[in-house]
Amino acid sequence: MRSYDVTVFDRPLQARDYPTPQPSGEEVLVKVTAAGVCHSDLHICEGFFDLGGGKKLEMGARGVNLPLTMGHEIAGEIVSAGPDSAPVTPGKKVVVFPWIGCGKCPICLRGDEQNCSRPRSLGIYRGGGYATHVLVPHARYLLDMGGLKPEVAAPYACSGLTTYSALKKLDPRVLKEEPILIIGAGGLGLMCLGVMKAMGAHGAIVADIDAGKRDAAMAAGAVAVIDPRASDAVKQVRALSRDGFGVYGAIDYVGSQSTVQLAIDVTIKGGHVVVVGLIGGEITIPTPLLPQKALKLQGSYVGSLAELSALLDIAKAGKIPQVPTTTRPLEEANSALDDLRQGR
Numbered sequence: 463m464r465s466y467d468v469t470v471f472d473r474p475l476q477a478r479d480y481p482t483p484q485p486s487g488e489e490v491l492v493k494v495t496a497a498g499v500c501h502s503d504l505h506i507c508e509g510f511f512d513l514g515g516g517k518k519l520e521m522g523a524r525g526v527n528l529p530l531t532m533g534h535e536i537a538g539e540i541v542s543a544g545p546d547s548a549p550v551t552p553g554k555k556v557v558v559f560p561w562i563g564c565g566k567c568p569i570c571l572r573g574d575e576q577n578c579s580r581p582r583s584l585g586i587y588r589g590g591g592y593a594t595h596v597l598v599p600h601a602r603y604l605l606d607m608g609g610l611k612p613e614v615a616a617p618y619a620c621s622g623l624t625t626y627s628a629l630k631k632l633d634p635r636v637l638k639e640e641p642i643l644i645i646g647a648g649g650l651g652l653m654c655l656g657v658m659k660a661m662g663a664h665g666a667i668v669a670d671i672d673a674g675k676r677d678a679a680m681a682a683g684a685v686a687v688i689d690p691r692a693s694d695a696v697k698q699v700r701a702l703s704r705d706g707f708g709v710y711g712a713i714d715y716v717g718s719q720s721t722v723q724l725a726i727d728v729t730i731k732g733g734h735v736v737v738v739g740l741i742g743g744e745i746t747i748p749t750p751l752l753p754q755k756a757l758k759l760q761g762s763y764v765g766s767l768a769e770l771s772a773l774l775d776i777a778k779a780g781k782i783p784q785v786p787t788t789t790r791p792l793e794e795a796n797s798a799l800d801d802l803r804q805g806r
């Protein structure tokens with residue numbers, strides 16, 4: 463098999479060729495047919511997340527070991543399984559759930575493996591999809607792809623799941639009855655608009671600093687768009703909200719100091735801010751604001767196996783408008799990362 467690996471942080475990926483592994487125990491070997499290139503891959507291969515104020519979260523300190531095959535959005539076909547695996551069907555087209563935990567702790571047993579303290583996530587802690595093959599620890603992480611194209615199905619494992627899980631955290635009545643605020647009209651923001659539509663949500667006001675991305679958000683069904691750099695951005699969002707006082711729900715797909723601040727500023731009393739983006743920064747919150755505003759400020763990290771399964775059912779039913787995708791051969795993994803880094 464061949465993989466494109468991070469061998470040194472902040473350097474281009476290196477091609478490596480080695481014998482295709484045999485699955486042991488409960489493992490399943492999957493041939494990769496498509497792997498999504500995620501924005502967080504940039505942070506992983508650079509070796510750190512920016513925590514703001516000059517502080518960094520180093521990937522090494524987080525338990526990421528090199529060499530690493532990145533790629534956590536994986537679509538593929540089952541090849542074979544280890545002797546202790548549940549029965550699998552070779553050739554079956556699957557989407558891989560990559561947010562794998564220890565499988566034994568209370569969090570994992572409650573179905574939230576993505577929040578396990580001993581993560582084994584594919585493409586981060588274990589080999590992922592920037593390869594011809596990937597070893598998956600258990601058959602339960604393989605979900606039926608149905609008739610979806612691999613390049614369409616793969617991103618549901620991260621960007622799709624992340625948006626779905628963030629939306630599921632909001633009060634379903636709010637989602638149905640009034641506009642929420644979405645910050646960031648990149649891949650996640652646009653995916654969110656599509657998933658919202660499929661869930662029967664009212665709609666979203668979308669904030670993005672890029673005029674082209676605001677146009678894309680309008681084309682994807684946003685109720686309205688605003689430029690968050692405008693001096694009256696907060697006023698604009700309030701004016702677009704249901705009763706003019708602010709929104710009950712905001713999802714921040716950027717996660718910078720100014721965007722989280724905007725989300726807090728535009729939410730009404732009892733409102734709910736979900737932070738998803740990892741751009742980095744830090745905020746200061748006057749503590750009386752939390753009770754006085756009855757503010758719910760929540761982080762959301764990817765999503766659960768059950769949520770990915772539910773999302774794929776919606777996608778397979780053809781309810782989610784397709785996000786434009788571009789495919790490239792594995793050999794162009796480095797140029798794909800470069801283009802992503804340059805915002806292309």
Ligand SMILES: [Zn+2]
Binds near residue numbers: 501502503621
């Ligand atoms: Zn991702």
Ligand SMILES: [Zn+2]
Binds near residue numbers: 564580
């Ligand atoms: Zn666990």
